[in-house]
Amino acid sequence: xxxxxxxxxxxxxxxxxxxxxxxxMEIILQEAVKKATNVKEKVCEWRSPEQLKELLDLELKDxxxxxxxILQCCxxxxxxxxxxxxxxxxxxxxxxxxxxxxVASFIIEAIKTxxxxxxxxxxxxxxxxxxxxxxxxxxxxEEGGDGLxxxxxxxxxxxxxxxxxxxxxxxxxEIGIYASPRLVMLTSQExxxxxxxxxxxxxxxxxxxxxxxxxxxxxMIPSALCTHVSLQGAVxxxxxxxxxxxxLGAFDPIDEIANxxxxxxxxxxxxxxxxxxxxxxxxxxxxxxxxxRVNSVAWNLxxxxxxxxxxxxxxxRDKSCLLQRCHCAGASYLFQQDKFYDVSYDTGDKSxxxxxxxxxxxxxxxxxxxxxxxxEYRVDRALALARYLAQEIKKREGFRLVIEPEFAxxxxxxxxxxxxxxxxxxxxxxxxxxxxxxxKERMMKKGSMMIGYQKHGDKPNxxxxxxxxxxxxxxxxxxxxxxxxRLGKDL
Amino acid sequence: xxxxxxxxxxxxxxxxxxxxxxxxMEIILQEAVKKATNVKEKVCEWRSPEQLKELLDLELKDxxxxxxxILQCCxxxxxxxxxxxxxxxxxxxxxxxxxxxxVASFIIEAIKTxxxxxxxxxxxxxxxxxxxxxxxxxxxxEEGGDGLxxxxxxxxxxxxxxxxxxxxxxxxxEIGIYASPRLVMLTSQExxxxxxxxxxxxxxxxxxxxxxxxxxxxxMIPSALCTHVSLQGAVxxxxxxxxxxxxLGAFDPIDEIANxxxxxxxxxxxxxxxxxxxxxxxxxxxxxxxxxRVNSVAWNLxxxxxxxxxxxxxxxRDKSCLLQRCHCAGASYLFQQDKFYDVSYDTGDKSxxxxxxxxxxxxxxxxxxxxxxxxEYRVDRALALARYLAQEIKKREGFRLVIEPEFAxxxxxxxxxxxxxxxxxxxxxxxxxxxxxxxKERMMKKGSMMIGYQKHGDKPNxxxxxxxxxxxxxxxxxxxxxxxxRLGKDL
Numbered sequence: 015x016x017x018x019x020x021x022x023x024x025x026x027x028x029x030x031x032x033x034x035x036x037x038x039m040e041i042i043l044q045e046a047v048k049k050a051t052n053v054k055e056k057v058c059e060w061r062s063p064e065q066l067k068e069l070l071d072l073e074l075k076d077x078x079x080x081x082x083x084i085l086q087c088c089x090x091x092x093x094x095x096x097x098x099x100x101x102x103x104x105x106x107x108x109x110x111x112x113x114x115x116x117v118a119s120f121i122i123e124a125i126k127t128x129x130x131x132x133x134x135x136x137x138x139x140x141x142x143x144x145x146x147x148x149x150x151x152x153x154x155x156e157e158g159g160d161g162l163x164x165x166x167x168x169x170x171x172x173x174x175x176x177x178x179x180x181x182x183x184x185x186x187x188e189i190g191i192y193a194s195p196r197l198v199m200l201t202s203q204e205x206x207x208x209x210x211x212x213x214x215x216x217x218x219x220x221x222x223x224x225x226x227x228x229x230x231x232x233x234m235i236p237s238a239l240c241t242h243v244s245l246q247g248a249v250x251x252x253x254x255x256x257x258x259x260x261x262l263g264a265f266d267p268i269d270e271i272a273n274x275x276x277x278x279x280x281x282x283x284x285x286x287x288x289x290x291x292x293x294x295x296x297x298x299x300x301x302x303x304x305x306x307r308v309n310s311v312a313w314n315l316x317x318x319x320x321x322x323x324x325x326x327x328x329x330x331r332d333k334s335c336l337l338q339r340c341h342c343a344g345a346s347y348l349f350q351q352d353k354f355y356d357v358s359y360d361t362g363d364k365s366x367x368x369x370x371x372x373x374x375x376x377x378x379x380x381x382x383x384x385x386x387x388x389x390e391y392r393v394d395r396a397l398a399l400a401r402y403l404a405q406e407i408k409k410r411e412g413f414r415l416v417i418e419p420e421f422a423x424x425x426x427x428x429x430x431x432x433x434x435x436x437x438x439x440x441x442x443x444x445x446x447x448x449x450x451x452x453x454k455e456r457m458m459k460k461g462s463m464m465i466g467y468q469k470h471g472d473k474p475n476x477x478x479x480x481x482x483x484x485x486x487x488x489x490x491x492x493x494x495x496x497x498x499x500r501l502g503k504d505l
Numbered sequence: 506x507x508x509x510x511x512x513x514x515x516x517x518x519x520x521x522x523x524x525x526x527x528x529x530m531e532i533i534l535q536e537a538v539k540k541a542t543n544v545k546e547k548v549c550e551w552r553s554p555e556q557l558k559e560l561l562d563l564e565l566k567d568x569x570x571x572x573x574x575i576l577q578c579c580x581x582x583x584x585x586x587x588x589x590x591x592x593x594x595x596x597x598x599x600x601x602x603x604x605x606x607x608v609a610s611f612i613i614e615a616i617k618t619x620x621x622x623x624x625x626x627x628x629x630x631x632x633x634x635x636x637x638x639x640x641x642x643x644x645x646x647e648e649g650g651d652g653l654x655x656x657x658x659x660x661x662x663x664x665x666x667x668x669x670x671x672x673x674x675x676x677x678x679e680i681g682i683y684a685s686p687r688l689v690m691l692t693s694q695e696x697x698x699x700x701x702x703x704x705x706x707x708x709x710x711x712x713x714x715x716x717x718x719x720x721x722x723x724x725m726i727p728s729a730l731c732t733h734v735s736l737q738g739a740v741x742x743x744x745x746x747x748x749x750x751x752x753l754g755a756f757d758p759i760d761e762i763a764n765x766x767x768x769x770x771x772x773x774x775x776x777x778x779x780x781x782x783x784x785x786x787x788x789x790x791x792x793x794x795x796x797x798r799v800n801s802v803a804w805n806l807x808x809x810x811x812x813x814x815x816x817x818x819x820x821x822r823d824k825s826c827l828l829q830r831c832h833c834a835g836a837s838y839l840f841q842q843d844k845f846y847d848v849s850y851d852t853g854d855k856s857x858x859x860x861x862x863x864x865x866x867x868x869x870x871x872x873x874x875x876x877x878x879x880x881e882y883r884v885d886r887a888l889a890l891a892r893y894l895a896q897e898i899k900k901r902e903g904f905r906l907v908i909e910p911e912f913a914x915x916x917x918x919x920x921x922x923x924x925x926x927x928x929x930x931x932x933x934x935x936x937x938x939x940x941x942x943x944x945k946e947r948m949m950k951k952g953s954m955m956i957g958y959q960k961h962g963d964k965p966n967x968x969x970x971x972x973x974x975x976x977x978x979x980x981x982x983x984x985x986x987x988x989x990x991r992l993g994k995d996l
Contacts, residue, residue: 028542028976031604035538038608039530046615047526051519063850066627072635074869078876084605087873088612091866094628095616105625108617108860113522114575116614117529121579123610124537125586126599126813133949134596136557137585144563165656166860176706190710192687207834211857214832215667217708219681261838316860322617324860341705343698347752347959347969352939354946359554366702369599369657369807369815375582378565382578385569448843455845458624468838478838485519 034081041088050097051111051485056461057100059093066094101485102463102493107260107288110483112320118379119322128369130348130362132355138372139359145374145381149313149327152293154306160337161329162364163373167287168208170312170328171254173337173366175199175212177310177330178252178281180340187340191217194249199223200242201254202234203471204264206285209254222248231417232264236271243278252281257302258289261470261478262416263423265289269304282308287326289421291318294389298397301421315377318393318422318482325376337364392484399481400424403491410495416476424479425470428453428498430505447474449505456501463494525572532579541588542602542976547952548591550584557585592976593954593984598751598779601974603811609870610813619860621839621853623846629863630850636865636872640804640818643784645797651828652820653855654864658778659699661803661819662745664828664857666690666703668801668821669743669772671831678831682708685740690714691733692745693725694962695755697776700745713739722908723755727762734769743772748793749780752961752969753907754914756780760795773799778817780912782809785880789888792912809884809913809973812868828855883975890972891915894982901986907967915970916961919944919989921996938965940996947992954985 049055061069070090079087097103099111122138129135129142146161164170179186179197186194197218201209203225213223224245227238234255243250253275255266268284275282284305290313292298293305305311308331315325330337342363349360362370381389400422407413407426412434416425427446436442450467457463466478479494540546552560561581570578588594590602613629620626620633637652655661670677670688677685688709692700694716704714715736718729725746734741744766746757759775766773775796781804783789784796796802799822806816821828833854840851853861872880891913898904898917903925907916918937927933941958948954957969970985 028539031602032534032539034604035608036534038611039534042611042615043523043527043530046612048519048523050615061627062846063623063627063631066631070628070631072631072869074635074639074872074877076877078874078879081874084870084874087870088608091612091628091632092616096618096625096627098617106619108619111522111617113525116617117526117579119614120529120533120611121537121582123614123813124533124541124607125583126589126602126607127587128597128599128814132554133955134587136552136554136587137561137582140554140557140561140563141582144565148565165862166858168857168859172857186708186710187705188710188712190687190704190713191682191708192685192710194683196681196683206859207836208859210834211832213681214678215707215857217677217682219677219679219683221679222681260836322614323619323862341702343701345698345751346961347957350942350959350966352942352966354942354949355553366659366663366706367657368659368697368699371656371814378563379575379578381565383569383572383575386565386567388569451841451843451845458845466838468841470837475841475843 037085038088041085041092045089045092047111051099051101053101053490055100057102057464058096058458058461060458060461061094069094096464101483101487101490104479104494105464105466107317107480108323108482109480110320110485112322112380114380114383115320115322115376118376122372122375127372129372130360130368130370132359133353135372138375139361141378142361142372142374145378146327146329150329153311153329155331157333159329159331159333160335161327162337162361164326164328165371166324167206167285167312167314167326168211170287170326171206171208171283171285172212172215173328174283174310174312175216175252177336177340178283179216181281181336182251184339196222196248198245198248198250199252199254200226200239200250202226202228202256202266204228204232204259204262205254205256206260206287228264231420232259232262234266234271236267236274239271239274243274243280250278250280252283255282255284257284257286257305258421260288261423261468262425263288263419263421265301265420268302268308272304272307281310283310283312284308285312287312287314288317290314291393292421294386295393296390297394318396319377319389320483321377321380325373341366395484396422396481399486399488399491402488403479403481406491406495412499413495416473422481425476426479427476428502430502432505443474449502450475450477452505453498453502457497462497465494528576529579532576532583536580536583538602542590542592544592544981546588546591548593548955549587549949549952551949551952552585560585587955592974592978592981595970595985596955596957598808598971599814599973600971601811601976603813603871605871605874606811606813606867609867613863613866618863620863621851621859621861623850624844626863629866630852632869633852633863633865636869637818637820641820644802644820646822648824650820650822650824651826652818653828653852655817655819656862657815658697658776658803658805658817659702661778661817662697662699662774662776663703663706664819665774665801665803666707666743668827668831669774670707672772672827673742675830687713687739689736689739689741690743690745691717691730691741693717693719693747693757695719695723695750695753696745696747697751697778719755722911723750723753725757725762727758727765730762730765734765734771741771743774746773746775748775748777748796749912751779752914752959753916754779754910754912756792756911759793759799763795763798772801774801774803775799776803778803778805779808781805782884783912785877786884787881788885806868809887810868810880811973812871816864816867832857886975887913887972890977890979890982893979894970894972897982897986903990904986907964913972916967917970918967919993921993923996934965940993941966941968943996944989944993948988953988956985
């Protein structure tokens with residue numbers, strides 16, 4: 015090694031690097047933007063793991079590959095990836111291509127910084143603060159609060175549980191929960207699985223998550239919650255209400271739950287990862303009525319509001335630095351107290367992470383570009399389209415709604431002709447259970463669309479369609495129903 | 506709302522979106538790549554929070570802004586962000602611009618998917634598997650193991666603690682740790698703060714992290730560990746050894762620690778987030794001698810190996826699906842067991858996250874492009890440059906090494922002329938303590954370079970230089986020492 019030797023930092027190497035980046039950007043624009051959002055192209059180019067391993071030369075070797083080979087790797091990675099920005103992608107609770115968010119993501123990646131200190135992320139620190147405050151206004155926290163962006167809603171929900179525990183007993187941070195009475199978390203049967211994961215990780219155990227029954231629309235039953243708050247031999251300290259459940263899109267009645275929590279001094283968290291988007295809509299924000307009363311909120315802007323992954327806000331109404339006190343470790347190499355600027359702008363010690371991505375920028379730029387009214391229009395339009403789809407399902411033979419949609423989730427069965435005249439019986443349900451997986455296989459192998467399915471409680475497999483993106487039209491929804499019939503009519 | 510109405514998905518809107526993305530890409534290439542890596546440009550354009558708030562129009566409004574205004578927002582975000590790819594950026598344990606990793610990041614953002622299922626991330630699932638296996642070979646796990654990529658090394662360290670607890674008693678996942686004897690974690694005084702954060706979050710409490718003393722080179726003293734493994738009233742279950750400590754760059758003696766852990770059946774985790782890069786170097790891998798014997802490893806490829814943020818691997822030697830069993834929740838809407846492909850490729854339930862970024866691609870593409878030998882060359886070159894810098898520091902008047910460097914960390918004091926003739930005394934140390942913060946303030950306001958500083962134990966503030974990027978030359982290191990003197994000689 016001779017460090018005098020011209021390094022890849024020399025001018026000619028930087029020129030090569032820039033040329034490579036420029037060529038790759040062109041591929042991304044053509045393949046991952048233009049083609050990937052074109053309704054005439056496939057949503058996915060399905061290959062089995064074995065086939066894909068053969069197609070891609072995955073092995074890592076002693077020597078590198080040529081630039082043209084690497085550019086081909088880029089093309090292949092795009093080609094065989096799922097096109098989540100395609101107008102016929104409905105498989106998850108995110109979809110669509112938001113150009114401003116995509117650009118913000120590119121900038122974040124090019125800047126390559128970590129949001130622990132103002133000195134390392136001055137712009138992104140201020141942007142996170144403004145975005146969180148604007149979100150708090152929509153929640154209705156007139157006096158503000160605190161918060162930060164996390165890598166995903168599961169993390170945000172976990173933060174809520176940890177803060178609730180810290181408020182219950184700050185000493186636990188130092189001494190642990192060994193000497194504690196058995197602490198119990200309350201949530202509905204329809205909640206996201208991250209609540210159980212948080213219970214396991216934080217040392218409570220999944221059996222100390224008490225499941226409150228939901229009604230037939232998927233909403234937590236407040237009176238059932240009441241019976242759980244006074245327990246013998248255990249201390250409830252945390253209630254999770256869900257605003258927009260994963261499968262049914264149901265909203266727990268926050269106001270009624272808040273009454274109970276206030277009475278019993280329980281931390282009330284709202285998992286609005288999915289349903290939070292309704293807060294931008296005057297027409298639909300009633301779904302989260304009472305949210306201004308809760309202690310904390312998780313809200314993923316990468317779901318209904320289409321930010322690139324991930325853009326997950328955790329917001330807490332507390333103004334006593336609970337977040338900082340609960341999580342701080344005061345690392346002296348990072349959070350020096352003798353800095354030349356106001357170190358209250360160093361927000362990193364609020365986090366359980368060290369390096370943290372500046373995710374807020376991914377949505378701040380969208381909001382700046384389109385304004386609140388356009389966000390509202392998009393949400394209203396998505397929910398109107400979901401209602402249109404539900405109406406179509408009711409009209410069409412062989413389709414049956416699982417539940418009347420309240421949000422963007424439209425859950426339904428497709429019943430092939432061979433099953434239509436069978437009486438309702440366990441045998442019919444058993445046969446129906448096998449339909450969605452086969453239709454799913456066929457749509458993926460054809461590449462025509464992607465829709466999720468699942469069993470749910472005692473219900474056999476059904477499709478869950480979700481409308482999010484303004485790039486989706488009524489024609490796309492008609493196509494979905496037609497295509498399901500085409501793919502499944504022989505079953 | 507009229508869902509029939511032409512939506513932003515109509516052809517003209519997509520054209521506008523593509524044009525916007527293309528213009529933004531050009532700005533990124535010019536400002537965040539070319540200019541940001543040019544040694545003649547500033548590393549940072551410092552503004553105080555108050556100044557920056559005035560410069561940027563941060564407020565989010567009802568109506569959106571014009572395209573030209575948004576493009577200006579993009580330029581401003583880049584302009585006032587720190588240029589971590591600049592050859593004179595040495596402020597953190599990451600630095601430099603790796604063009605392949607940057608491109609991989611752009612692709613990930615454009616593809617916008619989540620790595621929970623093969624169906625959603627076929628390419629990235631296979632790539633994560635190959636990359637993890639190749640890393641395991643370097644570690645020396647001949648029979649393989651398991652692992653996944655996490656949003657940062659703190660998360661990876663936390664995974665290790667949780668797995669160790671699960672191995673100690675799988676029932677804790679369900680029943681919590683209430684009935685457990687007091688569990689204790691062992692780590693050195695020099696370890697990363699994420700170990701303490703994990704103890705707090707997982708319910709153990711920070712007081713149950715027992716701190717093992719380190720020697721004067723920053724390495725854990727194995728005999729001191731011995732005195733901690735047999736405790737009254739507490740059960741040690743987890744030992745963290747650090748390969749490359751944050752400040753000094755010290756390596757704990759893994760082989761000797763492994764002897765003790767094997768004897769007492771303790772889970773041994775190595776936090777190699779920073780020092781793992783040495784494993785690609787035949788010359789330097791001895792620093793991690795014995796790593797093939799440990800239970801788990803955290804290794805951040807975004808540090809010494811220059812992947813874009815974040816690219817943090819957690820690897821575990823276990824082959825009994827411990828990772829899956831410890832973390833799984835089996836969500837039926839995501840991990841359907843009646844899928845048409847081999848669902849063992851759905852890796853998402855190994856994670857405590859739900860949505861998870863396909864971070865492995867950020868380094869797979871680098872490795873593919875440059876090969877193992879070039880990675881080795883880069884690490885060897887960085888460490889040779891660090892030694893060069895240490896030699897220069899020893900030669901120059903007014904500079905003093907804190908410790909002889911073993912890795913890429915070069916820790917030193919700058920002693921201004923006014924302090925050079927003072928006798929070593931608490932008063933001198935007190936004065937010296939104030940030097941680094943002022944020099945740091947001046948370098949940032951000038952924008953000439955960025956270097957970290959911190960106090961450490963009883964030592965007053967010193968600089969920590971870190972050499973990583975092949976874009977850094979000897980001339981840059983000479984500049985750093987000259988510039989510190991220029992900025993601090995009047996102090």
